[in-house]
Amino acid sequence: MTRTKRLFAGGLAALLGGCSAAPAEPADPPASGAPPAVGFTAEVVVEGQSLHVTYRLTNQSPDELLVLNRVPGAADAVYVVGRSGTHVVEIGKRAFAMPDTDKVSWAQAARVGVTKVPPGESVGEQLTVSLPLSRRHPYGDDYGDGTITLPDPIEQVVFCLGVVRASEAKGLAADETLPHLSSTTSVQHLFCSNPIGL
DSSP states (O other), rough: OOOOHHHHHHHHHHHHHHHHOOOOOOOOOOOOSOOOOEEEEEEEEEEEEEEEEEEEEESSSSSOOEEEOOOOSSOOOOEEEEEETTTTTEEESOOOOOOOOOOOOOSOOOOEEEEOOOTOOOEEEEEEEEEEOBOTTTTTSSSSSSOOOSSSSSOOOEEEEEEGGGGGTTTBBBBBBBESSSHHHTEEEEEEEOOOOO
16 A cells, blocks of 8 residues: 555544534424413522522413423433534533434433423422532433533523423323423423523
8 A cells, every 4th residue: 555545544533533423412393383472480590619599480371381390300400412513501400312323222212290280270399409410311311322422611591391281291291201202302491591600
């Protein structure tokens, strides 16, 4: 092999080896239809080595709503994911679609607990999330292509809350939980705080 061919082969191998993109957050499909009428306020404040989140949602619609705010784990448990292509991290109490991959399979769908909010009633919480942030997704951090990490650096943080009309969750709800599946995210509407700098 000539020197030119060796250089070409080496350069091609480096190019092909360097083309593999870092594992990214799975797609977050948007909900269909109009969101329910709600009053929503949320604030995220940085204090020392913690984020303090306060939110309140009031059901202003004629339908009972399911607020997806009971994340499995400790009392202040939340999901923490990056927004692809940005330096924004979302802290959330919501549903996610099951990642679309043939490299990993799950025995069953992960689930998130709900709070029923009749028309005219409200739900709210105060949460504390420790810094630095660590990614937390109901299906873990690796879907067969390597570990998914949060953006580096993290420039902004936003809090989002998932809401589903009870009438649209028939057949999905069991024991006051909903599955982390596209059947849930297709009827879930996200209400989010303004992003804050981190």
